[in-house]
Amino acid sequence: MTITEPARHRKQRKQDVLDRLAKDDDLWVATASPGGEPCLVPLSFVWDRETILMCTRRTNPTARNLTPAGEARVSLGHTRDVVLIEGTAEPVEGSALATESADAFAAKLGGWDPRDRTSWVYLRLTPRTVKAWREENELPERELMRDGAWLA
Template identity: 70%
Template sequence: MTPQEQARSREERRRDTLARLADDKDSWVATTSPDGQPCLMPLSFAWDGAALLMCTRRTNPTARNLTPRGEVVVTLGHTRDVVHIEGAAEVVEGSALPTGSADAFAAKLRWDPRDRHPWVYLRITPRVVKAWREVNELKDRLIMNDGRWLD
């Protein structure tokens, strides 16, 4: 049996989470339909410093489920290095997304959906963020609450 690493401080978890948001490209996105049917889909993302930007077809369940409620859960990582994000999503037409955000999305993911009519952006603003690796980090996993990073 190997000894467990020491739990990271909240500041270390925040720093690690911000690095993951900047560097990672893929996530799992969970939504529910109006009748309660769950939907879990992998989507690529770009982080603009305040929100995750994703893209999907307007007709896909993920986009349909976000209208009008907009509640979403996004996770990054694997089971031993989790970033769990709860937030509000808005559906944004490609032409309505600010140029700088659309350019950053295209540069990071090497794909530009702005001119593809059936595609829409999802702008997800985190409200709650939790980060943990092992059981010793479960107790203090909350690093953002009500949209504000905790000290």
Template identity: 70%
Template sequence: MTERESARGPEQRKQDVLDHLEKDEDLWVSTASADGVPCMVPLSFVRDRDTLLLATRRTNPTAVNVTPSGQVRAALGHTRDVVLIEGTAEIVEGADLPTDSGDAFAEKLGWDPRGRPSWVYLRITPHTVKAWREVNELAGRELMHAGTWLV
């Protein structure tokens, strides 16, 4: 028999989400093409200006799928510690990226896509954030709604 951890309160869940966003280096990003074909890939990221900043080749389906709707889902953690983020992504050219944002990306991840014309940044603005570990945390799993933290 598996012993379950006690459910975390909303404040602890939010803090755990923020810890993931600061410490984790990769997340899963899901987009869909104009005709509904899903695409899910792992990408490296940094939390920057209350958004998530990622980089990918401009011809990869993830970047192509960002326009026109910009809708994305991103997931962190494993299946027993889920952070699910729904938001809007926009393409940012390396030349248009603020220097401190590019520096933060390069420092955290150890590589710098600026100056590589085949690469673009994706800036995801979260609208909804949910976090849960087990069934005992399903109630109250929504921590952000319409871009505002609920806790």
């Protein structure tokens, strides 16, 4: 592997992660059923109140795996600019979602607003760990958040 850029400091990587969370539209969500069957799907999201807010049909495996609360891993970026976030996700009914959060979600998704659709449920993931790296030279300090606290 050829390293093409110098390693970023943790502070810069944290800012890059926050920029991606603010600007990216979609991420990959990995969950597992109680029996251990993996599920990996792309979902649109909004970074809202230091959490990741997503939405899916409540009958989809992702929603079932996270009900009433469950562990998930999400990923942004490609293989040369990885962001991995692990945390606990909880379902939030559209009627229980703060207006500001629902409005932010709808605005980011071009007006699509599922808060009145009973067949859909929001999922709010609270990050516990965040890791980010581009090349091998960033692996030693890839952990940016531990136990819900930023390290930079």
